[in-house]
Amino acid sequence: MALSQQNLESLELTTLNDGFALSWQNRLILRHTAQTPCLWVGAGEADIDMFRGNFSIKDKLDEKIALIEAAVIPQDAGWNVRFTRGDTVNATLHIGIDAEGRLELKLKNDSASHNRIWLRLAAKPEDHIYGCGEQFSYFDLRGKPFPLWTSEQGVGRNKQTYVTWQADCKENAGGDYYWTFFPQPTFVSTQKYYCHVENSCYMNFDFSAPDFHELAIWQDQAVLRFECADNYIQLLEKLTGLLGRQPEMPDWIYDGVTLGVQGGNEVCQQKLDVMRKGGVKVNGIWAQDWSGIRMTSFGKRVMWNWRWNGDLYPELNTRIKQWQAEGVRFLTYINPYVASDRDQCEEASKLGYLTKTHDGKDYHVEFGEFYAGVIDLTNPEAYDWYKELIKRNLIELGFGGWMADFGEYLPTDTVLHNGVSAEVMHNAWPALWAKCNYEALEETGKLGEVLFFMRAGYTGSQKYSTMMWAGDQNVDWSLDDGLASVIPAALSLAMTGHGLHHSDIGGYTTLFDMKRSKELLMRWCEFSAFTPMMRTHEGNRPGDNVQFDNDSDIIAQFARMTTVFTTLKPYIKHAVALNSQSGLPVMRPLFLHYEDDPQTYILKYQYLFGRDLLVAPVHQPGSSEWTLYLPQDNWVNLWTGEPYTGGGEITVAAPIGQPPVFYRATSEWAELFTSLRHI
Template sequence: MSTHNKFLSKIKVETSTEGFTLYYQQRLILRHTLQAPCLWIGTGIADIEMFRGNFSIKDKINEKIALTKTKVAQLPESWQIHFSRGESINATLLITTDDAGRLLLKLQNGVNSHNRIWLRLAANPDEHIYGCGEQFSYFDLRGKPFPLWTSEQGVGRNKNTYITWQADCKENAGGDYYWTFFPQPTFVSTQKYYCHVDNSCYMNFDFSAPEYHELALWEDNATLRFECADNYISLLEKLTALLGRQPELPDWVYDGVTLGIQGGTEVCQQKLDTMRDAGVKVNGIWAQDWSGIRMTSFGKRVMWNWKWNRDNYPQLDKRIQQWKKEGVQFLSYINPYVASDKDLCAEAAKRGYLAKDASGNDYLVEFGEFYGGVVDLTNPEAYDWFKDVIKKNMIMLGCGGWMADFGEYLPTDTYLHNGISAEIMHNAWPALWAKCNYEALQETGNLGEILFFMRAGYTGSQKYSTMMWAGDQNVDWSLDDGLASVVPAALSLAMTGYGLHHSDIGGYTTLFGMKRSKELLLRWCDFSAFTPMMRTHEGNRPGDNWQFDSDEETIAHFARMTTVFTTLKPYLRQAVAQNAATGLPVMRPLFLHYEDDARTYTLKYQYLLGQDLLVAPVHEQGRRDWSLYLPEDNWINVWTGETYQGGEITVDAPIGKPPVFYRASSEWASLFASLHHI
């Protein structure tokens, strides 16, 4: 039996007068009958409007047609199913395997004008679904539709909250539960298979129905891949073999907190001295205003001209080298747009490197009281030019890393060098942006030494983005957009094949009267000490927010929690190495290691850090105790040494002692026990 035929033996297609069923490794994937067809096709006209990265998306559907009749043909190395409705309406499904033996489904509409597909995958009523990129409000996706479109994550993200209503009234920026910087058409089922769709068009994955999952695509074709495994760890290994894995983090990341500081060279030095003198472990300074500032009604914004601003940061080049000798990296900021009133934009325009509008002029996007040109990353010359900007202006300066921001703003009515519709390229754009940064590191020999972190992503980000951060959370306690939302975000990405995640300590978005409190900052710091990276952010209105150096007690808190973080260095480094080697994420849902425990499948606000630490961050204001769930095992409270065997428990959780437990049988038990004395 040939290798290909061996793979095909895992596929079973049964036909009847009513239709067909498709099984893959004993999982029912498709079920089609005359009364309950699995495929619809149709025609729609997209109405997509963007304002500052917030999208209003509507579809005028002219027709949605169920293709009820099927004709199945078995070919030597595949099955072909011809769907039809009448004489002229049809589509073809090819069922085969790819080169790695994955189940491969290729759909193609038979009429050029049909640009919509609705495919229903078979489901079980008690099935759980995870993934679809970075989801902030839900971890188990069952019961809701999830439109997949990279955009701003929204302010508030819950239509029942006053903050969301205010943001919607101002500029349609409130968002909803599914708004995300990093969507992806990939999900994992508790039937122990994953489904990944190769396309990058607008999609809607609807997991609402008990008997099927409906995948809607705004395109005339679709390619789906499936793999199965006996357990979730093996399944993620297979998924990340398809999508790619993140390289290991630079060693300096584990050596303390990266302080978000703005205001110039001397301000950075003064704040660094203050923190280190108080015992804070500092691994870096992240100065997003290294290229200058622009004041707007939103707050202090970065000047989008990606070169060192010598007026704001005098002698920065020398200071970077001094800091590096002291074990402190300097991190900067960049995004894939260039401010229209600055020289980099003028240079890009002169060279023809900006995306165009319908008239052939440079497309300028309004970003909030200023405009920016879109560097056309589909133009090889523009791509290489921008990569050189990163190499010459950031790497050669000595930057140890940077925030590679944005990526989700590509307007759908722009015209690109590669000739592909911007509606199709929109979702793919952040992964292309990640690739540009990745190659700048790779080509200068700095992979593993320099770190860039991103908020936007899509398929391909697994391979090219070296770290994700959760974006712009509110400086509040809200479930959908505050501290709590970061945990399901990390876990959803973990089940989408991306295993490195962190967040702005204290959140970012400071609008509509929100102000970061001292308690929120300290709780967020507690949480971040048990993630792969610690990094602060002033927020968009720093004067309204409690900061890491606002008082001596806060500084002392950072000293203690950064000591906790650095003590965990060997354990974190091992977990990150596992992610790089096998795709096993650093922050993990509990069911990865306790899959026989039904309770673990519904937990979205606690996680495993590696295999041996269980973390349940306190995410409510004013709490001094906390309730959580421990799966059956021998657990030890890191701070008290008390032992537990599992179940629902309530523990004391004062600030500085978040609920964290370790497995008594862990090889790292003595390391974890040492945290008690910090």
């Protein structure tokens, strides 16, 4: 492919005395000199230990060598740059334009002994950086390194907190600021370009230095793609054009809250009756224990044998039809593992569908007082077998959806059917799991009618995961692992190309004397009314947590906020449709629409819900008022009708049931928003 005149104008390589500079659409991408090289290579051996989805990762590094000499060789489709250090160390960088007009950098270690690459991209001190998957502690990633490895998100996620210390002491489960279910080697710069690395190996993106971003890649080759745009909305459209977009959600999602309930048909019916009698709009029952339960010291766990448990849920097929006739879907649970002591694992083993140990035996993973086999999704026959299981045992029974849990536990020392190292496949595994669920819906004609939601993800999840949820937050107010952490998680995922996100109302993880409070549950409920989906969870220890039906105040709060949510249905559906059509996320950072306002680039605990609603959730206990930032625009308090002129911080009353929410005075939805004052 010859470069077009437009591409030639966009891509500029300038030869320097001892190096070169590469610019793309007036953005400096690479600058290399002998004194400041852009490329290092080396050799290392990964030391990776996993315990219950928590990873300890070290690199036994033999050498890291700066390649200081660079020879630029023109090619028809760009340039080849030959990097060397002496006579034995070398690497090649091909610079070109791909078939879709994106800048493409292809890196290859030419020394067989080298399996590490460090590439430094040019940066400006004033740059802000967003993305890298779902990041819970930071939204602007500038100033810190971010290792990219799908894992448990960690309990506490802050090495300065007592909870994290306790979790680390117990089983190395405390985590850190970068631990995430959904990492991705994709970032967006405020120079209005994105960079995406196609690899799935372990990587570390370090944004600490003022004048470069260092990308560490644990492979001997890498492919990077870049696109630029005039604004962030166009940039996300281009990014999601590369990665894929989520389909629109089923219509019933907008009709209320999905109640997380366990314990059988009658418990589900009783709780449904209580909530509906209290005026709560309910669209579904989510019963994760449909296949039975297993009690562990962690709490009540699902039985990982993906078949309807008729003892716990007798005549479930009839009850599903009854509830659906009443506008209530029945949702359930599955993951890509099968309990070692149950018949589905035995069947998978006989068919050869489990991943293997190096001596050819079935690999079993310890998940917390029980073991499970890993379905080898790289084996086409095993993949189809599991997809048919989903069709037969979930879709045909009439489920309205399910949690497609886990995906981040692939051990790096297991052997896969496709022959690819599990270390390289580990990050790609969640997207492969999403694809299996997606195709089960697509092939049965249920896409757009049935919804599955996931916590784990990677490149490809944009196309195949119909909804993300934030995972297992603590039932507390902590910034790194409580209610607040869900907001930067949604925004960073939005800047990685996945625009549908929600969370467990009230959180999930209940350990170390944590107990979900009434106030936390009510605040989380009102926050969730301004997300694409409302869904509760009892938590891993339901008896330690306040639940949605504990008293009349909580039921009244759910009645109020589900009424708000269902009233906003046309507005939310419109935002979801835009996400499907162009990749514009439903929950948006403020700078997408106020890019000339520098304050919007550092906000991580408030967001735009669609174009016209600004939401600043109350995420600290005992707060009756809240301070937030309004960008330059004319705003109206959603609850009081009081007008505000933006351009600074304001403090407003924020009683429970009235979280700080403002709408644009000129919005075409103003009449709909005004109607919420009377709820």
